[in-house]
Amino acid sequence: MSVIISGATVLTDSGEQRLDVRIEGGVIAEMATTITASADDVVLSAVGCHVLPGFVDLHTHLREPGKEDSETIETGSRAGAKGGYTALVAMPNTTPAQDSIPIIEFVRAQGRRAGLVEVAPSGCITVGRAGVALAPLADMARNGVKIFTDDGSGVQDPAIMRRAMEYSRELGITLAQHCEVSALTAGAVMNECSCSSEMGVPGWPALAEELMVHRDIELAKLTGARIHFLHLSTAGSVHLVREAKKAGLPITAEVTPHHLSLTEELLKSFDSTYKVNPPLRSAADIEALKEGLLDGTIDAVATDHAPHVRRDKELPLDQAPPGMLGLETALGVVLSVVPMSAAQLATVMSTNPARIAGLSDRHGMLAAVGRPANLCVVDLDAQWSVDPTQLASKSINTPFVGRSLRGKVRHTIFEGVVVVNEGVAQR
Numbered sequence: 001m002s003v004i005i006s007g008a009t010v011l012t013d014s015g016e017q018r019l020d021v022r023i024e025g026g027v028i029a030e031m032a033t034t035i036t037a038s039a040d041d042v043v044l045s046a047v048g049c050h051v052l053p054g055f056v057d058l059h060t061h062l063r064e065p066g067k068e069d070s071e072t073i074e075t076g077s078r079a080g081a082k083g084g085y086t087a088l089v090a091m092p093n094t095t096p097a098q099d100s101i102p103i104i105e106f107v108r109a110q111g112r113r114a115g116l117v118e119v120a121p122s123g124c125i126t127v128g129r130a131g132v133a134l135a136p137l138a139d140m141a142r143n144g145v146k147i148f149t150d151d152g153s154g155v156q157d158p159a160i161m162r163r164a165m166e167y168s169r170e171l172g173i174t175l176a177q178h179c180e181v182s183a184l185t186a187g188a189v190m191n192e193c194s195c196s197s198e199m200g201v202p203g204w205p206a207l208a209e210e211l212m213v214h215r216d217i218e219l220a221k222l223t224g225a226r227i228h229f230l231h232l233s234t235a236g237s238v239h240l241v242r243e244a245k246k247a248g249l250p251i252t253a254e255v256t257p258h259h260l261s262l263t264e265e266l267l268k269s270f271d272s273t274y275k276v277n278p279p280l281r282s283a284a285d286i287e288a289l290k291e292g293l294l295d296g297t298i299d300a301v302a303t304d305h306a307p308h309v310r311r312d313k314e315l316p317l318d319q320a321p322p323g324m325l326g327l328e329t330a331l332g333v334v335l336s337v338v339p340m341s342a343a344q345l346a347t348v349m350s351t352n353p354a355r356i357a358g359l360s361d362r363h364g365m366l367a368a369v370g371r372p373a374n375l376c377v378v379d380l381d382a383q384w385s386v387d388p389t390q391l392a393s394k395s396i397n398t399p400f401v402g403r404s405l406r407g408k409v410r411h412t413i414f415e416g417v418v419v420v421n422e423g424v425a426q427r
């Protein structure tokens with residue numbers, strides 16, 4: 001029995017080609033202009049669609065262990081598969097935090113059990129994400145962890161960060177920084193701007209992000225370590241990364257769909273759906289982020305999928321937790337606001353993030369015979385809007401309900417198995 005993707009435009013090493021694709025034994029077995037299906041084959045109709053490498057999310061909060069009322073590894077995996085993802089990097093701000101091998105192995109095993117995407121746990125940089133003592137980086141690296149972060153908070157102490165960077169070089173791992181100098185963001189609920197003054201709420205200055213980006217660029221210079229910057233949100237950060245890359249430093253960066261599409265003014269409603277960390281910024285910041293994504297300064301789109309239960313998000317703005325859903329809307333939001341070719345999309349949503357996460361041996365590869373079948377089939381022109389009753393995520397904290405989005409996932413194939421067919425999860 002094979003899976004046949006029929007009638008699609010396939011993104012290959014030599015560009016876009018009109019081909020059928022046959023998948024068998026977890027790999028791409030054949031690509032030809034026409035492949036005739038046998039009676040027991042599963043045929044996925046894909047006329048008008050593109051076959052792309054399955055998306056890879058560098059930044060997913062799956063909440064398990066600890067907050068299974070907002071998301072579980074299974075529901076988050078399903079949301080990911082519906083969004084075209086075949087691999088998710090699980091953020092470590094779980095309870096307990098992902099700072100030891102038993103937790104790492106638990107997260108990985110729950111991912112395998114769900115069987116919808118590959119769940120690649122990140123490890124903490126410091127014990128309990130407390131920023132005080134280094135976590136057992138070498139043990140976790142030996143266990144297969146490729147990317148380390150204290151996401152949810154940045155590593156404040158430059159001496160700890162320097163030490164982590166020195167070790168990371170030896171271990172061949174990537175450190176991913178949540179850039180926020182917390183002394184500058186105490187009590188802040190939104191970007192520091194004229195709106196925050198008018199609303200009388202504490203603002204979050206761009207400098208809180210940019211100071212840490214600058215510090216870590218300097219530390220990368222000193223140590224030669226690789227550093228990845230999570231969810232960049234300001235024009236100043238884009239400028240710093242652009243200059244650092246020009247100087248040849250091994251730096252990568254990501255941007256979220258919401259920082260590419262939503263502005264600080266939305267907080268005027270006091271609606272905590274729009275409260276995120278880092279905060280939504282200005283239209284000028286959005287323009288700089290888009291430019292950075294298109295010129296390669298920013299390597300990847302990453303969702304920062306951050307489910308929260310309704311009762312938490314209904315708290316007053318200053319008490320509600322930051323974060324919004326991202327996995328099921330990422331493609332639609334990104335294509336709605338940044339004009340991109342299929343090849344550009346594959347680069348920023350799959351190939352680059354797979355490389356940064358250390359997953360390139362099985363994800364992020366353009367279709368070719370013999371390669372692993374981790375693929376998504378997407379209609380890049382489909383207009384659609386989110387039906388909140390159809391979300392696979394356990395939470396509903398998305399601001400994109402009611403917006404018209406462009407670009408929809410039709411099918412997702414993970415390890416050769418159809419896990420989403422016509423937009424419907426099969427498991």
Ligand code: DOR
Pocket residue numbers: 061093151152153178275276277278304306307321322323324
């Ligand atoms: O908005 C956010 N939510 N940003 C983060 O860095 C953490 C995340 C969460 O865990 O909810």
